[in-house]
Amino acid sequence: MQLSTLIGKPVLTPAGEERGYVLAANLSRNLSKLACLICADGEEEEFFLPASAISAISDAVIAKGANMEQQSGVPSPIGRAAYTAGGTLLGVVSDVLLSEGAETVLIVTGEHALTQIPAASAAIGDRVIVHPKEAPRPKRAPKKRPQTKKEAPMSEDKVQNLKIPVRTELLSGTDLLGKVVRRTVFDERGGVIATAGEKVTLAVLSRARRKNRLVRLAVNTLTGTVTTDTSP
DSSP: OBGGGGTTOEEEOTTSOEEEEEEEEEEOTTSSSEEEEEEEOTTOOEEEEEGGGEEEESSSEEEOSOOBSSOOSEEOOTTOEEEETTSOEEEEEEEEEOOTTSOOEEEEEOSSOEEEEEGGGEEESSSEEEOOTTSOOOOSSOOOOOOOOOOOOOOGGGOOBOOOOOOGGGOOOGGGTTOBOSBOEEOTTSOEEEOTTOBOOHHHHHHHHHTTOHHHHHHTTTSSOOBOOOOO
């Protein structure tokens, strides 16, 4: 399952009554499964739906039982910048692939390519750091241990590019607030979403989300110099 496909789906009761829609998804700490969904009702009030309450997921999420008082799990890394251990920017995490019995995979959208990153080789915080495959992922609170030989950072030629469909419009985008747009971002009809040189605001995020351009907006705030561009 592509985690991004959950975002925006309506949440219904087994009787077909509408409870709201999905805003975001939290994962278990090992990123292997859903922990809860963060949803909004008709009044745009947030509520938290435990994964155990979900009975079916298709065009809508069918859920039974009461809401949670507090969210559980950890926020998905969608929308966070990803770097190699050597500090090279790979792009923005645009999706997470969850499969029963298989390793969770992060999909990173770069300026020119998509990259598959095994979740086990990534340290996820405010940013995602991709470590060499043979190196263990750092723990959040590591205990003292003897020094070991430092692993060489992952080189770019080791990154495997995949052509995987990504719901790029479904990033949360909140990490982009205040960042400067390096290149003008257009919608599919040529309308301006964000102009080169302006800072990302909630209004800009809202336009980018509605026009399916959040990944492009994210990439355009990470690298490069401000460039005036009048073409979509």
